[in-house]
Amino acid sequence: xxxxxxxxxxxxxxxxxxxxxxxxxxxxxxxxxxxxxxxxxxxxxxxxxxxxxxxxxxxxxxxxxxxxxxxxxxxxxxxxxxxxxxxxxxxxxxxxxxxxxxxxxxxxxxxxxxxxxxxxxxxxxxxxxxxxxxxxx
Numbered sequence: 001x002x003x004x005x006x007x008x009x010x011x012x013x014x015x016x017x018x019x020x021x022x023x024x025x026x027x028x029x030x031x032x033x034x035x036x037x038x039x040x041x042x043x044x045x046x047x048x049x050x051x052x053x054x055x056x057x058x059x060x061x062x063x064x065x066x067x068x069x070x071x072x073x074x075x076x077x078x079x080x081x082x083x084x085x086x087x088x089x090x091x092x093x094x095x096x097x098x099x100x101x102x103x104x105x106x107x108x109x110x111x112x113x114x115x116x117x118x119x120x121x122x123x124x125x126x127x128x129x130x131x132x133x134x135x136x137x
């Protein structure tokens with residue numbers, strides 16, 4: 001599986017432009033996922049020397065990514081599509097926020113990560129529309 005992983009707020013606490021403290025179990029979980037033959041791509045808005053600092057910080061903690069902000073290491077970003085071809089994205093800005101790393105790992109291991117379902121109570125509420133927007137009562 002190809003997994004794209006954000007940096008700030010996902011692997012480390014969000015302290016941009018500084019590098020925050022590692023989020024508990026992030027490095028251990030990501031290294032275990034690599035050991036299980038998953039391909040990890042660092043996918044972040046960070047560029048330039050800040051990206052290099054993030055890559056070095058991860059390497060210092062034993063985590064090496066297949067590619068950084070690209071589908072493969074030698075990809076020419078000026079010619080490549082902006083959309084990353086990953087099976088799964090792990091990001092603190094996901095709908096619902098970042099779950100703990102144990103939950104993330106278990107979801108991937110049990111092959112549930114691609115089939116997580118939202119609360120059925122919320123999805124079954126009757127909807128009202130108003131000026132093109134969808135409102136729940």
